[in-house]
Amino acid sequence: xxxxxxxxxxxxxxxxxxxxxxxxxxxxxxxxxxxxxxxxxxxxxxxxxxxxxxxxxxxxxxxxxxxxxxxxxxxxxxxxxxxxxxxxxxxxxxxxxxxxxxxxxxxxxxxxxxxxxxxxxxxxxxxxxxxxxxxxxxxxxxxxxxxxxxxxxxxxxxxxxxxxxxxxxxxxxxxxxxxxxxxxxxxxxxxxxxxxxxxxxxxxxxxxxxxxxxxxxxxxxxxxxxxxxxxxxxxxxxxxxxxxxxxxxxxxxxxxxxxxxxxxxxxxxxxxxxxxxxxxxxxxxxxxxxxxxxxxxxxxxxxxxxxxxxxxxxxxxxxxxxxxxxxxxxxxxxxx
Numbered sequence: 137x138x139x140x141x142x143x144x145x146x147x148x149x150x151x152x153x154x155x156x157x158x159x160x161x162x163x164x165x166x167x168x169x170x171x172x173x174x175x176x177x178x179x180x181x182x183x184x185x186x187x188x189x190x191x192x193x194x195x196x197x198x199x200x201x202x203x204x205x206x207x208x209x210x211x212x213x214x215x216x217x218x219x220x221x222x223x224x225x226x227x228x229x230x231x232x233x234x235x236x237x238x239x240x241x242x243x244x245x246x247x248x249x250x251x252x253x254x255x256x257x258x259x260x261x262x263x264x265x266x267x268x269x270x271x272x273x274x275x276x277x278x279x280x281x282x283x284x285x286x287x288x289x290x291x292x293x294x295x296x297x298x299x300x301x302x303x304x305x306x307x308x309x310x311x312x313x314x315x316x317x318x319x320x321x322x323x324x325x326x327x328x329x330x331x332x333x334x335x336x337x338x339x340x341x342x343x344x345x346x347x348x349x350x351x352x353x354x355x356x357x358x359x360x361x362x363x364x365x366x367x368x369x370x371x372x373x374x375x376x377x378x379x380x381x382x383x384x385x386x387x388x389x390x391x392x393x394x395x396x397x398x399x400x401x402x403x404x405x406x407x408x409x410x411x412x413x414x415x416x417x418x419x420x421x422x423x424x425x426x427x428x429x430x431x432x433x434x435x436x437x438x439x440x441x442x443x444x445x446x447x448x449x450x451x452x453x454x455x456x457x458x459x460x461x462x463x464x465x466x467x468x469x470x471x472x
Contacts, residue, residue: 137164139219140212140238142229143173143181143193146321147379147398148422150177151405152268153223154289157186159275160221172212172232179379180402183291193232200228209235221274222253242274267422288425289405293387301384305377310346310369315389315408317399318362319355319374323444325416326395328454330358334365335459336393340466341368348389349374350382350399391469393462400424409469411462415454416441430465432457 139160144150150173161167171181171190178190191212195201205228213236220233225246233241234252242255250256257278264270264282268289273282302309318333320326341347346369349359353375363372377385386392386402391409394400396417403410404424412424414433418440423431433439439453446453 137166137219138168138170138215138217139221140191140215140217140233141169141171141173141187142220142222142224142233142243143171143177144223145174145177147177147180148396148401149223149267150180151289151291151398151401152422152425153271154184154186154405155268155286156221156223156271156275157184158287159272161186163275170215170217176379179383180291182380183293183383185292195228202231205231206235208232212236212238223271223274227252244270244274265420268425289401290407291383291387291402291405293384293406297380298384298388301377301381305373305381307371309388312345312390313385313388314340314345314347315386315392315403316347316349316362317351317392317394317397317403318349318358319351320395320397321352321354322397322417325441325443325446325451325454326397327358328395328413328415328457329451330361332454332457332459332462333358333362333393336462336466337362337366337370339459339463341366341370345369345390347371348385350377350385351375391466393466396422404429411465411469413454413457413462415439415451415457416443416446418442428469430469432462432465 168188169186171187172193173181173190174193181187181190209232217238219240220238222230222243225244227247227249230249230252240255241253243253244257244259272286337347349372351374355374359372359374363370387406389408392403393411396414400412404426410424410429412429412431419431434453434457436453
């Protein structure tokens with residue numbers, strides 16, 4: 137049997153979808169599971185053993201492109217998929233499986249997708265508070281309870297892949313490496329202040345750790361700001377790695393400190409010790425799925441607001457989350 141996953145457009149959401157893939161493959165041992173995904177999340181899917189191949193979805197956020205979707209659908213139709221699991225709730229995400237004539241198209245009702253999705257789930261947020269649960273529910277008959285516990289996401293990073301990444305980046309395997317991920321693609325209301333990252337980095341590098349800063353090209357400036365203030369072994373790699381390489385570097389870290397971001401979920405799925413910093417978002421919806429993660433948040437009355445920028449203009453939820461508290465959390469994870 138062949139099935140197609142229409143993947144989310146965010147790295148973290150894609151990691152949280154893996155328990156669905158694992159459930160499907162456990163129930164159907166002969167299943168060939170492919171994913172239709174934007175190229176910026178494809179490397180995460182490529183590190184999941186359940187996914188056979190990733191098909192490039194060339195559409196940007198919000199882009200309709202009906203003619204291009206029709207051409208892609210014609211290519212996908214030739215593959216003979218019997219099912220499509222449509223993870224995003226948008227109408228446009230359901231167009232390609234519909235146009236490809238995939239017989240069973242599974243997803244939540246979403247944006248009134250009654251004709252496009254024909255095995256429809258209706259979301260009860262109280263019953264399925266976590267995003268990972270909502271994705272996993274698609275493996276069940278609509279209306280059936282979700283079997284728990286769910287498997288945890290797990291990404292692969294082999295010693296050979298790690299060695300290749302180090303060589304490509306001109307890096308030596310350091311003693312006791314740490315990773316900071318100071319960015320968050322969603323917006324500034326999810327980013328711990330650079331000054332707080334600097335204070336934490338100074339304290340940890342002074343204890344003998346090597347620090348790698350990872351993120352997208354948009355995070356290069358904040359990475360430069362942090363690295364300029366940290367004397368010692370601190371390397372700004374924001375925008376200098378591919379996502380595959382970032383996965384392999386995170387896999388070698390003794391500890392990762394992240395905002396609520398895609399790389400936070402990558403670190404959790406790689407089994408790294410993790411300190412996760414939450415501001416405008418909520419660990420009640422997208423927590424790092426790991427027993428090795430410590431979540432830090434203040435729980436102010438104004439949060440979570442789920443806004444890209446602080447609607448009150450003060451960002452107290454992160455500004456008042458002091459570096460000393462994060463240092464205590466880090467030291468609790470680290471051996472002396």
